[in-house]
Amino acid sequence: MSARYFCNSLHSVWWRRRDKSGGQLAEQVIHLVDLMRYIMGDAQTVYSLQNNLFHRDVPDYTIEDVSGTVVGFKNGGIGVIYATNGAVPNKWFSDYRVVTRNLVAEFADANHATFTYTGGPYSQSVSISSDVDYYRLELLDLLNAIETGGETRTPMRQGALSLDLALAATRSAESEGVVKL
Numbered sequence: 157m158s159a160r161y162f163c164n165s166l167h168s169v170w171w172r173r174r175d176k177s178g179g180q181l182a183e184q185v186i187h188l189v190d191l192m193r194y195i196m197g198d199a200q201t202v203y204s205l206q207n208n209l210f211h212r213d214v215p216d217y218t219i220e221d222v223s224g225t226v227v228g229f230k231n232g233g234i235g236v237i238y239a240t241n242g243a244v245p246n247k248w249f250s251d252y253r254v255v256t257r258n259l260v261a262e263f264a265d266a267n268h269a270t271f272t273y274t275g276g277p278y279s280q281s282v283s284i285s286s287d288v289d290y291y292r293l294e295l296l297d298l299l300n301a302i303e304t305g306g307e308t309r310t311p312m313r314q315g316a317l318s319l320d321l322a323l324a325a326t327r328s329a330e331s332e333g334v335v336k337l
Contacts (some may be wrong), residue, residue, distance in 0.1 A: 157196055157235040159188040159252035162243035164210075172217045179219040181206070182322040185239045188252065190318045192227065192235045195254060201228035203334045204325035210242035225325045266290050 161184060170176040177183040181204070193199065206220035221241040228234060243249065253262045258275030267288065272281040301308045321337065328335040 157192055157233070157252065157254045159192060159235070159237045160249060161185045161188055161237070161239040162249040163241055163247065164243045164245040165241065166211075166214065166217075167241075169216065172211070172214065172219060174218045177219060178323065179206070179326055180221065180239055180241055181223055181225065181237075181325055182319065185223075185237060186318055186322050188237055188239075188250065189322050190315065191252065192237065193314070193318055193321065196227070196229045196231070196233050196235055198230045199227050199321050199337050200230045201334050201336050202226070202321060202325045202328050204328040206326065206329035210240075220329070223325075223329070225328075227321065227325075 161180075163184070166172065171183060181189070202225060204223060204225040206223040208217065208219065208221050210221045211217040223237075223239050225237045226234065227237070251262075251264050253260065258273060260272045260274060261269060262272075263269045267286045267290070268284070270281055270283045272279050297309050300306065324335045324337055
C-alpha cells in the first residue's frame with residue numbers, strides 16, 4: 157500500500173511545534189496511518205526519514221514538512237506513506253493505492269476509486285464513486301457514543317495503536333534507524 161498527503165499551509169502556531177502537535181505525521185497524516193493499519197493489519201517495523209526543508213525560516217516551525225515512512229507488517233506486506241507541507245498552497249491531497257495478487261485499487265479520495273482486476277489474461281477496471289460525507293458520518297458516530305454512553309464504530313484503542321506507529325516513525329527519523337513495534 158502507498159499513501160500520499162500533500163498540503164502547504166502554515167496552520168496554527170501550535171501545529172508547527174513538535175512539542176504541541178507531534179509533527180505532520182502524528183497530527184495530519186495519522187488518518188492515513190489509521191487507514192493503512194485497517195487495510196494491512198498489525199505493523200511490525202517502521203523506518204522514516206523526516207526533515208524541515210521548506211519552513212526553516214519560519215520561527216518556531218520545529219516539525220517535519222517532508223517525510224517518507226516505510227512500514228513492515230506482520231503479514232509480510234509493506235506500506236509507504238509520503239507527505240509534505242510544501243506542495244500547492246491551501247490545497248490538500250490525500251490519495252492511496254493498494255496492490256494485491258489479483259487487484260490494484262486506486263483511491264483518488266474516500267469517495268472515488270478504480271479497481272483493476274489483474275488475475276486473468278486481461279485486466280479489467282471498474283470505477284466507483286459516492287457522494288457520502290464520511291466526515292459527517294464519523295462525527296455522528298462519535299456524537300451518538302457520547303450521547304448514549306456507548307462505543308464508537310472503531311474503538312479508541314485502534315487510534316492509540318495508530319498514534320503509537322506514527323510516534324515510532326518519528327523515533328525512527330530521530331535515531332536514523334528501524335524501530336520494531
